[in-house]
Amino acid sequence: MYETNYHRAGSIAEAAELMAKAEDGKLLGGGQTLLPTMKQRLAAPSDLVDVTKIGEMNGICEDGDGVAIGAATTHAEVAASDLVKQKIPGLASLAGGIGDPAVRHMGTLGGSIANNDPAADYPAALVALGAIVKTNKRDLAAEEFFSGMFETALDEDEIVMSVRFPGASASAYSKYPNPASRYAMAGVFVAKAGDGSVKVAVTGAGQDGVFRMPEMEAALASNFAPDAVAGIAPDADGLLSDIHGSAAYRANLVTVMAKRAVAAA
Amino acid sequence: MSKVSMVLNGKSVSADAEDRTLLVSFIREVRGLTGTHVGCDTSQCGACVVHVDGKAVKACTMLAAQADGADVVTIEGLADGTALHPVQAAFREHHGLQCGFCTPGMIMSAVDMINRHGPGNLDEKTIRHELEGNICRCTGYHNIVKAIKAASDQMAGMAQAAE
Structure with a gap:
């Protein structure tokens, strides 16, 4: 790892100030992706601004029929939250399936979504649930927030503070993890809203990161059953293809994971 | 610095x-x-x-x-003087190691999972799932899983005896 300067911010204002002063600053959540990237010398920020100790960025509370989760809340905290389990069980189970127990003790919601790894799990939940990302500047709808592989709508100096997840009458996430890395090769989040409408979001498979499956959504709105999506797959053009699986293989995985998610919801 | x-x-x-x-x-x-x-x-x-x-x-x-x-x-902080922590003792008793390289991490993860689930609340399936982030290249995991299960059950007994 190249040299860097570590700062611990006590407030969002202080974090913004530290970032403004830094030559090439990076916000640090749990560091479970950023630190390995720095160790490989693929990233070399001059300054790291740790935001995990900022009080207002931590914790989970009820928000209307859903939940609001601070950006510095860890995956382990989301997975273990009775409130999340009760309101949006699919979200709790998604968080409990990220990485391994030790990684979940460090990794944060805000860090995961700000990085927008195409194989990260959280983007699928945010898009399918219609979540709102609250930053220190504005509110962003999840679909606006994720703008491409490792790309988000965030400005350089913008800080994710929390995410508001509307409640769902049914929700589930199913992923096919790469047997070695455990990252999703395809992960599908299915959410049924109170009004009966359904959203389906896919991670791990798209070249541009998370995407929705409108055809599956329409089919599930009239018949919320695994069979309803059995014959629907995304176009393999635009899907990731690598040594772990071809685009066609991933397209089929999306169908299988969608069926499993609907069955579990 | x-x-x-x-x-x-x-x-x-x-x-x-x-x-x-x-x-x-x-x-x-x-x-x-x-x-x-x-x-x-x-x-x-x-x-x-x-x-x-x-x-x-x-x-x-x-x-x-x-x-x-x-x-x-x-x-190094687990044992109480010369008395091994129950998880350390169980790894020895059940031969939960061969070369020993992964053992410190295995034991720290085991203690953490027993703390989170509560002593006595671990079954084999849960233990195997919880060990997702710990790799052992010698044992094939069987004796590690046995050791953790035994320690978890023994710690539940100790907690009961203390009440």
Whole structure:
């Protein structure tokens, strides 16, 4: 790892100030992706601004029929939250399936979504649930927030503070993890809203990161059953293809994971 | 360079370290506690697992500065004098190791999972799932799983006896 300067911010204002002063600053959540990237010398920020100790960025509370989760809340905290389990069980189970127990003790919601790894799990939940990302500047709808592989709508100096997840009458996430890395090769989040409408979001498979499956959504709105999506797959053009699986293989995985998610919801 | 202070195995320690110093380097090289191992150095193998404020983390993927002010426990901090921790004793009893390289991380992860699920609440399936982030290249895991199950059950008995 190249040299860097570590700062611990006590407030969002202080974090913004530290970032403004830094030559090439990076916000640090749990560091479970950023630190390995720095160790490989693929990233070399001059300054790291740790935001995990900022009080207002931590914790989970009820928000209307859903939940609001601070950006510095860890995956382990989301997975273990009775409130999340009760309101949006699919979200709790998604968080409990990220990485391994030790990684979940460090990794944060805000860090995961700000990085927008195409194989990260959280983007699928945010898009399918219609979540709102609250930053220190504005509110962003999840679909606006994720703008491409490792790309988000965030400005350089913008800080994710929390995410508001509307409640769902049914929700589930199913992923096919790469047997070695455990990252999703395809992960599908299915959410049924109170009004009966359904959203389906896919991670791990798209070249541009998370995407929705409108055809599956329409089919599930009239018949919320695994069979309803059995014959629907995304176009393999635009899907990731690598040594772990071809685009066609991933397209089929999306169908299988969608069926499993609907069955579990 | 910053001063990093923490409670390490019950003792307050403080040392100057570069900000890029990993927690595992601080523990091994600055404090000389070499029980915590570095296996893969990419947060996959779990040989470096320690507890920070009571939670298992991979010390190769955390900066020492992030642990400033924290309570850190390593494998050296588990035993009570010469009396092994029940999980350590169970690994010995059930032959839960061969070369021993992964063992410190395995034991720290095992103690963490028993703490989270509660003593006596672990079945084989849960233990195997919970060991997702710890890799052993010798044992085939069977005796590790047996040791953790035995320790968990024994700790439940101890907790009951204490009541």
